[in-house]
Amino acid sequence: xxxIVGAIAQRPVAAILxxxxxxxxYRGYDSAGLAVLEEGGRLNRVRTLGKVxxxxxxxxxxPLKGTLGIAHTRWATHGEPATHNAHPHLSxxxxxxxxxxxxxxxxxxxxxxxxxxxxFTSETDTEVVVHAIHxxxxxxxxxxxxxxxxATRLRGAYALGVIDARDPEHLVAARQGSPLVIGVxxxxxxxxxxxxxxxxxxxxxxxxxxxxxxxxxxxGTRIWDRDGQLVERPVKTSSVAVDAAERGAYRHFMLKEIFxxxxxIADTLQGRMAGDRVLPETxxxxxxxxxxRIRSVTIVACGTSYHAALVARYWMEAVAGVPCQVEVxxxxxxxxxxxxxxxxxxxxxxxxxxxxxLAALRQAKAxxxxxxxxxxxxxxxxxxxxxDLVFLTHAGPEIGVASTKAxxxxxxxxxxxxxxxxxxHRLDAAGEARLVxxxxxxxxxxxxxxxxDGVIAVLAEQFxxxxxxxxxxxGEQYPIAMxxxxxxxxxxxxxxxxxxxxxxxxxxxxxxxDQMPVVAVAxxxxxxxxxxxxxxxxxxxxxxxxxFADFQVPLEEVEGVTVIRLPETDELIDPxxxxxxxxxxxxxxxxxxxxxxxxxxxxxxxxxxx
Ligand code: HGA
Numbered sequence: 001x002x003x004i005v006g007a008i009a010q011r012p013v014a015a016i017l018x019x020x021x022x023x024x025x026y027r028g029y030d031s032a033g034l035a036v037l038e039e040g041g042r043l044n045r046v047r048t049l050g051k052v053x054x055x056x057x058x059x060x061x062x063p064l065k066g067t068l069g070i071a072h073t074r075w076a077t078h079g080e081p082a083t084h085n086a087h088p089h090l091s092x093x094x095x096x097x098x099x100x101x102x103x104x105x106x107x108x109x110x111x112x113x114x115x116x117x118x119x120f121t122s123e124t125d126t127e128v129v130v131h132a133i134h135x136x137x138x139x140x141x142x143x144x145x146x147x148x149x150x151a152t153r154l155r156g157a158y159a160l161g162v163i164d165a166r167d168p169e170h171l172v173a174a175r176q177g178s179p180l181v182i183g184v185x186x187x188x189x190x191x192x193x194x195x196x197x198x199x200x201x202x203x204x205x206x207x208x209x210x211x212x213x214x215x216x217x218x219x220g221t222r223i224w225d226r227d228g229q230l231v232e233r234p235v236k237t238s239s240v241a242v243d244a245a246e247r248g249a250y251r252h253f254m255l256k257e258i259f260x261x262x263x264x265i266a267d268t269l270q271g272r273m274a275g276d277r278v279l280p281e282t283x284x285x286x287x288x289x290x291x292x293r294i295r296s297v298t299i300v301a302c303g304t305s306y307h308a309a310l311v312a313r314y315w316m317e318a319v320a321g322v323p324c325q326v327e328v329x330x331x332x333x334x335x336x337x338x339x340x341x342x343x344x345x346x347x348x349x350x351x352x353x354x355x356x357x358l359a360a361l362r363q364a365k366a367x368x369x370x371x372x373x374x375x376x377x378x379x380x381x382x383x384x385x386x387x388d389l390v391f392l393t394h395a396g397p398e399i400g401v402a403s404t405k406a407x408x409x410x411x412x413x414x415x416x417x418x419x420x421x422x423x424x425h426r427l428d429a430a431g432e433a434r435l436v437x438x439x440x441x442x443x444x445x446x447x448x449x450x451x452x453d454g455v456i457a458v459l460a461e462q463f464x465x466x467x468x469x470x471x472x473x474x475g476e477q478y479p480i481a482m483x484x485x486x487x488x489x490x491x492x493x494x495x496x497x498x499x500x501x502x503x504x505x506x507x508x509x510x511x512x513x514d515q516m517p518v519v520a521v522a523x524x525x526x527x528x529x530x531x532x533x534x535x536x537x538x539x540x541x542x543x544x545x546x547x548f549a550d551f552q553v554p555l556e557e558v559e560g561v562t563v564i565r566l567p568e569t570d571e572l573i574d575p576x577x578x579x580x581x582x583x584x585x586x587x588x589x590x591x592x593x594x595x596x597x598x599x600x601x602x603x604x605x606x607x608x609x610x
Contacts, residue, residue, distance in 0.1 A: 018052065034071035089129075098162075181207050469497075478499075509538070
């Protein structure tokens with residue numbers, strides 16, 4: 001959340017900053033701003049409410065020439081989205097700063113600074129940081145030292161980009177709890193919240209570590225670690241294509257990403273299976289040895305990733321025969337918990353920077369979990385670096401705020417994990433071979449389901465004027481119903497809830513009337529007859545049923561019941577197959593409602609703040 005870009009170059013940087021912000025906009029889009037140091041030592045700041053495109057228009061009207069600058073696209077945590085709260089923040093027209101994160105002791109610092117004569121122009125927590133740095137600069141410290149000293153007074157999380165109007169030769173960056181990378185160019189250097197922002201200008205990156213403070217000049221960088229030691233951090237070359245995060249001919253990133261799922265699955269499976277076996281090193285070289293000892297699994301995640309974890313619980317217990325518990329990270333991290341013996345602790349996060357998930361991982365390590373595993377889409381992310389074992393999903397960049405292909409590849413990862421652990425427990429070689437074959441068939445199955453796009457676009461018309469929707473599933477389809485409900489509410493703003501269908505009569509049935517569409521996920525599995533009884537209960541009360549079922553399910557289209565047929569697969573991969581129509585449904589409802597599909601209101605991707 002919140003995107004930071006900074007540049008120190010021998011050419012004007014405004015265009016680089018604006019393009020970087022455009023590429024980071026998925027991280028926050030309520031306001032944006034940039035500050036460029038112009039000749040003569042004047043800080044030229046432009047800030048606008050709303051999207052980066054508005055900032056670009058504003059800058060086009062007042063071109064900036066400076067070769068040193070910082071920029072920010074905001075997802076507000078403290079202070080409403082408003083121009084005066086947008087970053088960069090300035091102190092006395094001398095120091096300019098952009099920030100991602102939350103300063104937890106901002107109220108105390110603000111009181112002290114007001115008493116010392118600072119005038120605040122925003123309601124953000126961020127502004128205390130720029131004044132604190134300014135005070136150190138006024139004491140005669142160089143910018144790098146001023147940032148270091150000010151940082152000792154901050155509690156909370158931050159990634160910072162800072163410039164001093166009296167020092168055109170330096171850009172300073174700091175990282176504590178929020179991601180930040182340095183881009184290495186020729187005669188120019190950059191900072192950004194992620195590599196995508198900088199791909200048009202470089203493919204060489206230094207990944208800052210927690211507590212690092214960096215000083216960038218045009219010619220080079222120097223980095224100090226949390227103990228104040230000058231350190232060398234490796235320069236890594238990214239193989240991500242510069243256009244990997246472009247929308248192409250698709251109307252929205254979300255639609256593109258839904259359609260990329262067969263490829264994303266194939267890429268995620270690539271190199272992970274041989275013959276009819278999952279390769280032992282799929283989860284790291286020591287994974288097999290560690291998995292042999294595992295007696296239970298705990299999975300912690302947030303949002304969509306949490307739903308993937310819930311599906312995995314069914315697989316882990318039914319297929320692998322290993323006890324599995326699942327919890328949302330924001331709860332887990334603040335709860336006193338019991339660490340099971342010989343337990344594997346698994347975290348799931350698309351970005352690998354999800355603040356709550358990262359904190360939960362640190363908790364788990366401190367409380368004595370045997371082994372930790374991260375399932376993540378971003379190499380070099382904090383989660384990846386801090387876990388014992390890593391599985392990288394190869395979904396490619398996901399830009400739409402509502403996660404689709406990342407979720408799909410997380411499910412693939414979790415099924416592979418079920419096999420990798422299950423073979424030391426309940427799963428025999430024949431079972432493994434069957435699962436491997438199912439996984440191989442998955443890209444083709446998903447492609448078949450994508451052909452339903454047109455049908456679902458028409459179906460979506462029946463949801464546009466509704467205010468609520470109920471999603472029902474049973475067994476491992478219950479988390480899929482939860483994911484369908486989440487997608488719908490995220491992007492169409494229709495209130496949606498998911499229930500395990502057996503729970504209906506314990507309360508939610510009271511909500512059923514002809515204004516409440518009920519979406520049911522009904523593959524042909526052992527729970528079908530039970531689910532059908534639950535659907536009858538809805539029908540009997542005048543509810544409008546929309547049932548996603550495979551061809552074998554004996555269900556008739558009658559008044560009040562619409563059936564959408566999917567190809568029949570195997571119940572082990574049904575969660576993936578039935579996810580797709582629900583994604584498409586949410587997408588088409590949102591398009592018909594005219595919402596901002598890729599950047600829905602109040603949300604942002606990569607939830608790096610608590
Ligand atoms: N707390 C700052 C930055 C917000 C942020 O990092 N969001 O992800 C603000 O509210 O401006």
